[in-house]
Amino acid sequence: MILLQQAKAATSRQGIDMRVFELRFEHGFYYGYISQIGTGSLVRGESGRILLTLQESGLVSEGDAIETIAHELNHVRSILKTGFISSEATAETSAKQAGRYFRA
Ligand SMILES: [Zn+2]
Numbered sequence: 001m002i003l004l005q006q007a008k009a010a011t012s013r014q015g016i017d018m019r020v021f022e023l024r025f026e027h028g029f030y031y032g033y034i035s036q037i038g039t040g041s042l043v044r045g046e047s048g049r050i051l052l053t054l055q056e057s058g059l060v061s062e063g064d065a066i067e068t069i070a071h072e073l074n075h076v077r078s079i080l081k082t083g084f085i086s087s088e089a090t091a092e093t094s095a096k097q098a099g100r101y102f103r104a
Contacts, residue, residue, distance in 0.1 A: 001056060001059045001060060002059050002060075002061065002062060002065060003059075004023045004024070004025055004054065004059075006062065006065070007023065007054060007058075007059060007062070007065035007066075007069065008023055010062035010065055010066055011065060011066050011069045011070075014066055014070075014098060014101065016066070016069065016070060016073065016098065018069075019049070020049060020050055020073070020076065021049055021050055021051075021052045021069070021072075021073075022044070022045030022046070022047045022049040022050065022051050022052070023052050023053075023054060024045065024051060024052070024053050024054070025053070025054055025055070025059070026053045026054075026055055027055065027056070028055040028056070029055065029056070029057070030055045030057065030058070031054070031055065031057045031058035031064070031067075031068040031071070032052060032053055032054040032055060032058040032068040032069070032071075032072055033052075033053055033055075033072070034050060034051065034052055034053075034072050034075060034076060035051065035053075036079070036085075040079070040083060042076065042079060042080075050076055052069065052072050054068060054069075063099055066098050066099055067095040067096065067098060067099040068095070069098075070094050070095045070097070070098030070099070071091045071092060071094060071095035072091070073094070074086050074090060074091040074094035074095070075091050078090075
């Protein structure tokens with residue numbers, strides 16, 4: 001497993017703007033997730049940035065972290081732009097595109 005800082009650095013190196021996110025780790029069985037409150041607003045961390053929680057599967061390797069963060073970023077952009085979350089298929093396409101260019 002890699003550290004949050006490694007995940008952030010690797011994703012930044014892919015040209016993905018990480019300023020939007022505050023990363024945190026939580027034990028669990030998902031890759032990662034963002035959270036919305038009842039009104040649809042995204043949950044933000046203490047920094048005011050959007051909270052992105054990564055779990056073990058999203059931190060197996062730098063490639064997994066990049067794909068997970070790209071997936072969640074696709075959801076976030078959709079929510080901010082339209083008020084609605086993008087589909088899993090759309091987010092996964094975005095993740096695979098980010099992963100495709102990954103070079104360790
Ligand atoms: Zn998703």
